[in-house]
Amino acid sequence: MKKITHPERSILRYRWMALTGLVLVLIYTALTGCNQASGAKTTLSDTAAVIGEMNAELTHAPFVPNSRGAFQPEKVIVKIEVVEKVMKLADGVDYTFWTFGGSVPGPFIRVQEGDEVELHLSNSPGNKMPHNIDLHAVNGPGGGAEATLTVPGHSSVFTFRVMNPGLYVYHCATAPVGMHIANGMYGLVLVEPKGGLPKVDKEFYIMQGEFYTKGKNGEAGLQPFDMDKAIKEQPEYVVFNGSVGAATGSNALQAKVGDRVRLYVGNGGPNLVSSFHVIGQIFDKVYQEGGSQVNQNVGTTLIPSGGAAILEFTCHEPGTYNIVDHSIFRAFNQGALAQLIVSGPEDKVVYSGKVKDELYQPGSPEVSESEAPAEASIPDLPLAERIKKGQVLFETNCSSCHQPTGLGLPGAIPPLAQSDFLMNRQDKGIGVLLHGLNNEAITVNGNHYQGVMPQLPLSDDQIANILSYVRNNWGNKSPVVQEKEVKKLRNQ
Amino acid sequence: MRSLFALLLLGFISSPLQDHSGMIKIPAGELRPFLLLAGQNGRIKVHSFYLDIHAVTNDEFLQFVKANPRWKRSGVSRAFADSNYLKQWAGDIEIGDDRIRNSPVTNISWFAANAYCKWKGKRLPTMDEWEYAAGAPPVNAKRGRDLSRIILEWYDHPNPAVLPVVGSTYKNRFGVYDMHGLIWEWVEDFNSVMPGSENRGPGGNPFVCGAGALGTANKEDYAAYMRYAFRESLQAAYTVGGLGFRCAQDIE
Numbered sequence: 001m002k003k004i005t006h007p008e009r010s011i012l013r014y015r016w017m018a019l020t021g022l023v024l025v026l027i028y029t030a031l032t033g034c035n036q037a038s039g040a041k042t043t044l045s046d047t048a049a050v051i052g053e054m055n056a057e058l059t060h061a062p063f064v065p066n067s068r069g070a071f072q073p074e075k076v077i078v079k080i081e082v083v084e085k086v087m088k089l090a091d092g093v094d095y096t097f098w099t100f101g102g103s104v105p106g107p108f109i110r111v112q113e114g115d116e117v118e119l120h121l122s123n124s125p126g127n128k129m130p131h132n133i134d135l136h137a138v139n140g141p142g143g144g145a146e147a148t149l150t151v152p153g154h155s156s157v158f159t160f161r162v163m164n165p166g167l168y169v170y171h172c173a174t175a176p177v178g179m180h181i182a183n184g185m186y187g188l189v190l191v192e193p194k195g196g197l198p199k200v201d202k203e204f205y206i207m208q209g210e211f212y213t214k215g216k217n218g219e220a221g222l223q224p225f226d227m228d229k230a231i232k233e234q235p236e237y238v239v240f241n242g243s244v245g246a247a248t249g250s251n252a253l254q255a256k257v258g259d260r261v262r263l264y265v266g267n268g269g270p271n272l273v274s275s276f277h278v279i280g281q282i283f284d285k286v287y288q289e290g291g292s293q294v295n296q297n298v299g300t301t302l303i304p305s306g307g308a309a310i311l312e313f314t315c316h317e318p319g320t321y322n323i324v325d326h327s328i329f330r331a332f333n334q335g336a337l338a339q340l341i342v343s344g345p346e347d348k349v350v351y352s353g354k355v356k357d358e359l360y361q362p363g364s365p366e367v368s369e370s371e372a373p374a375e376a377s378i379p380d381l382p383l384a385e386r387i388k389k390g391q392v393l394f395e396t397n398c399s400s401c402h403q404p405t406g407l408g409l410p411g412a413i414p415p416l417a418q419s420d421f422l423m424n425r426q427d428k429g430i431g432v433l434l435h436g437l438n439n440e441a442i443t444v445n446g447n448h449y450q451g452v453m454p455q456l457p458l459s460d461d462q463i464a465n466i467l468s469y470v471r472n473n474w475g476n477k478s479p480v481v482q483e484k485e486v487k488k489l490r491n492q
Numbered sequence: 493m494r495s496l497f498a499l500l501l502l503g504f505i506s507s508p509l510q511d512h513s514g515m516i517k518i519p520a521g522e523l524r525p526f527l528l529l530a531g532q533n534g535r536i537k538v539h540s541f542y543l544d545i546h547a548v549t550n551d552e553f554l555q556f557v558k559a560n561p562r563w564k565r566s567g568v569s570r571a572f573a574d575s576n577y578l579k580q581w582a583g584d585i586e587i588g589d590d591r592i593r594n595s596p597v598t599n600i601s602w603f604a605a606n607a608y609c610k611w612k613g614k615r616l617p618t619m620d621e622w623e624y625a626a627g628a629p630p631v632n633a634k635r636g637r638d639l640s641r642i643i644l645e646w647y648d649h650p651n652p653a654v655l656p657v658v659g660s661t662y663k664n665r666f667g668v669y670d671m672h673g674l675i676w677e678w679v680e681d682f683n684s685v686m687p688g689s690e691n692r693g694p695g696g697n698p699f700v701c702g703a704g705a706l707g708t709a710n711k712e713d714y715a716a717y718m719r720y721a722f723r724e725s726l727q728a729a730y731t732v733g734g735l736g737f738r739c740a741q742d743i744e
Binding site: 084085086096125126127128129130132149150151152153154174175176179222224225227 | 574576599644645646647648649650651717718720721722724725726730731732733734735
């Protein structure tokens with residue numbers, strides 16, 4: 001594993017190596033021309049020549065530009081336009097966002113240690129406000145803020161040398177700074193170590209930020225910014241990638257089983273610290289605060305406002321993984337939710353899914369169930385015992401819809417009592433309990449029903465009990481349904 | 493440097509007119525400055541002066557350009573106005589879009605605004621004068637319709653496609669219109685507070701980063717930060733779509 005290395009440290013290492021007389025260091029010294037003997041402070045700007053020039057590939061979240069994976073510093077030109085525009089914050093809720101590049105967060109900038117970055121900041125002529133950019137990857141006053149203060153209809157240019165590898169936030173720093181950030185002006189800049197970060201299968205860009213609207217969460221229409229709420233740090237929305245649902249459902253991140261995934265996560269703030277967590281994943285590696293320190297095997301990691309982290313994990317199991325700020329009301333009430341959908345084959349060793357669901361009734365031994373029997377020998381149980389257990393299960397799981405009378409609700413819920421659908425074929429009843437009904441049309445005693453019956457988390461034994469009960473109650477009469485009959489259908 | 497430019501400009505400004513029409517007398521008073529500079533005690537005395545009731549309109553500026561052809565869009569030197577100068581007009585002496593005749597003239601440089609005021613026998617207001625006049629509350633201010641609210645509502649909306657006409661926002665207690673909520677306005681000494689945009693010395697630029705919290709008289713007046721930051725981002729030849737001006741005049 002190659003770590004992100006601090007240039008100062010690598011220089012120190014070279015100095016130590018010089019003492020050991022290694023030839024390598026002589027070559028290094030010759031190449032860079034830095035004077036090891038004098039002990040003068042070495043800066044990167046005089047150790048590596050910049051060769052070549054390129055326009056940076058910029059991407060909008062959740063996408064990340066490709067790594068150059070190079071060892072030679074280049075001049076990288078980054079062009080960003082600031083646009084003030086009304087966009088969706090949540091369903092039915094609009095907001096006047098101030099954006100880098102027309103989106104929140106702004107474009108992902110990927111450069112490499114030693115690069116010379118020429119940054120062009122344009123302020124769209126239709127804008128109202130002056131803007132600038134403070135990149136935390138810059139060594140210099142204001143991080144570029146002073147050099148880029150730009151009025152609408154103008155552009156500013158400045159250059160900087162990226163010397164410290166890591167993942168950094170950039171943001172607008174025009175007064176009042178908090179308001180510019182609160183309106184969406186932030187993004188990430190990745191400074192890769194020479195040669196690039198180790199390759200992974202998938203990389204994503206996620207940035208958290210909170211919004212302080214005049215109207216309460218969900219109040220429709222164009223919502224103005226509320227300074228009082230911002231000062232009190234009481235946002236109405238906490239979101240990933242600029243709006244509620246920006247990375248859920250059809251916009252969810254996608255990966256495959258076996259993929260190694262790297263998330264570049266930033267927190268624009270302006271106020272809140274994120275307790276970042278992916279439900280059902282463990283981070284194999286966390287580059288804490290986007291720096292060079294790598295922690296391993298982490299569940300939840302803190303990402304400060306104006307800070308970032310690089311997170312890596314492996315997708316072992318298919319499924320939908322919720323990505324949250326584990327300050328958890330933010331996730332379920334304010335919008336801090338993204339999703340990763342992993343597709344591919346299941347691995348029951350890694351994750352079994354639900355193997356069993358049974359009643360837990362301390363002090364009622366007569367309804368407690370024995371351990372699941374070994375597959376080879378599933379014993380048959382007498383009808384009376386299954387009816388008795390089935391009644392309890394029916395009352396818990398079924399009677400609220402089908403009614404204790406088994407008559408259902410006319411027009412909505414089909415009857416079980418003297419139901420031709422239920423009684424004609426035992427296997428149909430097993431199938432419905434195994435899989436539920438998803439808006440399929442059925443006919444019961446000559447009446448049509450179309451609706452949803454949920455797939456209940458019932459074991460084969462429990463399904464046998466329920467069916468034995470309902471097929472022998474309210475005037476129904478039929479043989480016992482055994483667990484192995486259910487199992488046979490489940491495995492088909 | 494600027495006075496040198498002003499002298500140069502006098503060369504091609506013709507027929508100054510002396511009148512106070514369209515102006516109103518602003519009474520003397522005190523201004524609580526937004527930024528407290530070293531040696532200030534928190535109050536600045538402002539003498540009485542005349543101020544235009546509304547910002548200079550496209551129509552009014554057209555008369556100036558007709559009388560002073562050197563300020564035509566095609567003729568003006570880039571040293572005095574950048575290439576977006578009067579770009580909302582259809583031609584050198586043609587506004588084109590009737591809807592903006594009485595809207596404030598924008599895309600105007602400091603030099604052009606200064607020349608217009610001189611031609612009228614007036615001058616640009618100083619920043620202190622402008623801030624003092626703009627600090628007056630709206631006439632008949634309803635509850636919750638205070639100044640900062642007007643400013644913030646303006647901030648909360650992107651610029652409209654067609655700039656509204658002068659007098660369309662609110663009148664303040666001094667009798668002037670649209671001091672906030674319509675456009676930004678040039679002042680004579682727009683960049684006088686700042687030590688310059690490139691400052692690596694101690695103290696730093698007060699309008700970027702955390703330094704913005706230092707030295708301000710009223711930290712809650714965050715709406716004002718934007719105005720000062722806007723001025724700081726300007727140079728005298730710059731023209732901006734939302735930036736216009738009005739003129740002032742001394743009391744004889």
